Amino acid sequence: xxxxxxxxxxxxxxxxxxxxxxxxxxxxxxxxxxxxxxxxxxxxxxxxxxxxxxxxxxxxxxxxxxxxxxxxxxxxxxxxxxxxxxxxxxxxxxxxxxxxxxxxxxxxxxxxxxxxxxxxxxxxxxxxxxxxxxxxxxxxxxxxxxxxxxxxxxxxxxxxxxxxxxxxxxxxxxxxxxxxxxxxxxxxxxxxxxxxxxxxxxxxxxxxxxxxxxxxxxxxxxxxxxxxxxxxxxxxxxxxxxxxxxxxxxxxxxxxxxxxxxxxxxxxxxxxxxxxxxxxxxxxxxxxxxxxxxxx
Numbered sequence: 001x002x003x004x005x006x007x008x009x010x011x012x013x014x015x016x017x018x019x020x021x022x023x024x025x026x027x028x029x030x031x032x033x034x035x036x037x038x039x040x041x042x043x044x045x046x047x048x049x050x051x052x053x054x055x056x057x058x059x060x061x062x063x064x065x066x067x068x069x070x071x072x073x074x075x076x077x078x079x080x081x082x083x084x085x086x087x088x089x090x091x092x093x094x095x096x097x098x099x100x101x102x103x104x105x106x107x108x109x110x111x112x113x114x115x116x117x118x119x120x121x122x123x124x125x126x127x128x129x130x131x132x133x134x135x136x137x138x139x140x141x142x143x144x145x146x147x148x149x150x151x152x153x154x155x156x157x158x159x160x161x162x163x164x165x166x167x168x169x170x171x172x173x174x175x176x177x178x179x180x181x182x183x184x185x186x187x188x189x190x191x192x193x194x195x196x197x198x199x200x201x202x203x204x205x206x207x208x209x210x211x212x213x214x215x216x217x218x219x220x221x222x223x224x225x226x227x228x229x230x231x232x233x234x235x236x237x238x239x240x241x242x243x244x245x246x247x248x249x250x251x252x253x254x255x256x257x258x259x260x261x262x263x264x265x266x267x268x269x270x271x272x273x274x275x276x277x278x279x280x281x282x283x284x285x286x287x288x289x290x291x292x293x294x295x296x
Contacts, residue, residue: 017089018159021082023291026142026150027157030131031082032284035271039134040075041232042240045196046126049248050182052112052119054190060102060114064195068206076283081157083287092161107191121167122182124158129179133241137264138271148172183247193248197236199229234260 021027030036048054057063063070080091102114112119128151135142142150151172158168169175195201205221207214217224237250238260245252271279280288 017086018092019156020084020088020160021153021156023287025153026146027082027153028287030135030150032079032280032287033139033271034279034281035134035138035267037075038138038235038267039130039239040078041196041236042134042238043126043130045193045236046130046187046240046244047123048190048192048196049187049244050119050122051106051108051186051188051190052110052116053123054192055104055106055112056102056114056119058190058192059104067203068208072208075281079281079283081160083283085287088160096162117164117167120161121158121163122186124154124161124163125168125175125179125182127157128154128175129241129244130239134239137239137260138267140268151175180243183243187244187247189248189250197233197250199226199233201229203229 048057061070077091077095081088084091096115099114099120104112106112114120131150131154132142132147155165155168155170159165169178203225205214205217205225234256237245237252238256240250242252276285276288
């Protein structure tokens, strides 16, 4: 037995888990706010506009058969990245394990793998431009300092998810050329993009919430579904950055822009005065409550 080698192995430093963004940061207030729910479809659509990502979702996701369950699970995971504390890194490992088997061939006949660094990084990268753009409508626009802090915190989330520093630009100045190159050379209106934006797709009624509400929605869904899908398309395209809309060839009129601005004025007036139990999602409420208790 090589005892010297064993001693070296015992002395090898243990890599610490990446730490999620700090309480009181930009993401701490942003991610758990109910207004973020309005912008998530834009980020998702921008993700699946990458042919490899779109193919992976089309081939392996249950977004068609269980859209509400998938959305609920994705939202729970997303909240853990910021509010999960030690569980954030555990969730990052779980997601990487889940994505190891996601591979196949995209619509152009090219092989893809979900953990390909370029694809995995793009999925995460979309959050920053969408957050930044949506904030101009749904809240108070970020100052330049807040934009830098948001990007730095989003990189920290990326490390929680297993991204390496070399996988994404480390500064805002480096991010925008990278982002625009992906828009210009990689993205397209994939089949999944068209499906997510379709106003006639066969979306089942929500199956979450109190039994009485589910029953009412089931009964009224034939009438409610077309309007819901039109609203979803409107918010998805409107809260997507303009250069991304152009890259995907998505129409957006001046009249739609005016409607979005009117809606934004209502949202940013009403939501900030709501009680915390209505303004923040449950994981954010718990984290905020525990943080305040720790300060006392």
